[in-house]
Amino acid sequence: xxxxxxxxxxxxxxxxxxxxxxxxxxxxxxxxxxxxxxxxxxxxxxxxxxxxxxxxxxxxxxxxxxxxxxxxxxxxxxxxxxxxxxxxxxxxxxxxxxxxxxxxxxxxxxxxxxxxxxxxxxxxxxxxxxxxxxxxxxxxxxxxxxxxxxxxxxxxxxxxxxxxxxxxxxxxxxxxxxxxxxxxxxxxxxxxxxxxxxxxxxxxxxxxxxxxxxxxxx
Numbered sequence: 556x557x558x559x560x561x562x563x564x565x566x567x568x569x570x571x572x573x574x575x576x577x578x579x580x581x582x583x584x585x586x587x588x589x590x591x592x593x594x595x596x597x598x599x600x601x602x603x604x605x606x607x608x609x610x611x612x613x614x615x616x617x618x619x620x621x622x623x624x625x626x627x628x629x630x631x632x633x634x635x636x637x638x639x640x641x642x643x644x645x646x647x648x649x650x651x652x653x654x655x656x657x658x659x660x661x662x663x664x665x666x667x668x669x670x671x672x673x674x675x676x677x678x679x680x681x682x683x684x685x686x687x688x689x690x691x692x693x694x695x696x697x698x699x700x701x702x703x704x705x706x707x708x709x710x711x712x713x714x715x716x717x718x719x720x721x722x723x724x725x726x727x728x729x730x731x732x733x734x735x736x737x738x739x740x741x742x743x744x745x746x747x748x749x750x751x752x753x754x755x756x757x758x759x760x761x762x763x764x765x766x767x768x769x770x771x772x773x
Contacts, residue, residue, distance in 0.1 A: 564708075564737040564754035572597045573752075574705055574735050578604055578661055585609070585654070585695060587664040587677075588632040590705050594663055607659055609691040611650045614642025631691065651691065654698040662699040664692060666706040666734075668721040671768035673731040673743035675704065676723035689726065696727035708736035708765055715767035717741070717748065738762055742773070749773045 565573070571593035578584060578594070580602045586592055596617060598604050606615035609631040616637035619625070624635035653659060668676040675696055678689040696702055706716055717734065733751075734741045739762050740752040749771045753762060763770050 564739075564757050566737070568593065568597075569754075570705055570735050570737060573740060574663055574703055575599065577703070577733070578602075580604075582660040583607055583613070583658065585659050585662045585699065587662070587692070587695075589665045591663040591665060592630075592632070592634070594705075607650070607653065608636070609647070609650050609654070609695075611645050611647050612636075612638065612642060613645070613653075614639045616642070651694055654691065654694050657698055657700060659695075659699045661701045661703060662695045663703045663705055664695065666704045666716060666731075667723050669704055669706075669717050669731050669734055669743075670721045671717075671719055671743075671748050672746040673729045674721050675702070675726045675731050676721040677704075677726050679724045681723055692726045696730040701732050702727075702730050703733050703735065704731050705735045708738040715765055718767035719769075738765060741770070747771055 567590055571590060575594045575597035576599060578598065583605050585607045586594055595606060605613065607613050608615050615630060616639045619635055619637050628636055628638065630636045664677055666675060666677045667680060678692055679685060708717070709715055729746070731743050733743065738754050738757045739750055742749045742751050748768055750759065750762065751773045753759065759772065
């Protein structure tokens with residue numbers, strides 16, 4: 556266990572910016588709730604990204620200015636959004652048909668744990684008192700072509716979120732393609748974790764000590 560006080564690296568905003576720069580021009584993208592939502596405001600100028608939300612909107616725009624919210628225009632996280640010119644609305648079932656039919660190019664999700672094989676656990680810690688809230692995550696990881704995870708590298712208590720085997724209930728098996736944390740960007744390649752980039756101030760040795768699975772230099 557490593558104290559979070561000793562860690563340096565990227566801010567949440569910088570993490571989201573890293574993800575935004577890796578989304579290709581013209582991609583259809585679904586963003587999870589929380590940190591992933593920041594990605595929408597950080598796409599490089601001149602690049603077009605079309606956002607999809609499970610509750611039935613393709614062409615989701617930015618958050619509206621205060622006082623300009625439309626109570627009937629929200630994303631899957633129940634937050635107010637706008638719609639870009641040419642946006643379309645459709646039934647919830649049609650939205651999931653898009654997902655399951657592999658028509659969405661990229662999905663960015665948060666995580667509780669990610670294994671070295673790319674297994675993802677992001678909906679429950681297994682607490683029997685908690686209310687299950689998997690939402691559309693299982694469909695997304697099964698149907699979207701590329702899955703990016705964005706998350707703090709460690710928990711608030713200093714436990715690694717990247718582990719050899721997930722101990723929490725799985726959202727999907729071998730589904731994660733790339734992990735973005737405050738310490739590094741890590742690709743999942745052939746069931747192994749390959750370090751693509753490390754944040755300033757983070758050494759490979761520190762990264763290895765803060766990770767619960769073997770790492771390989773890219």
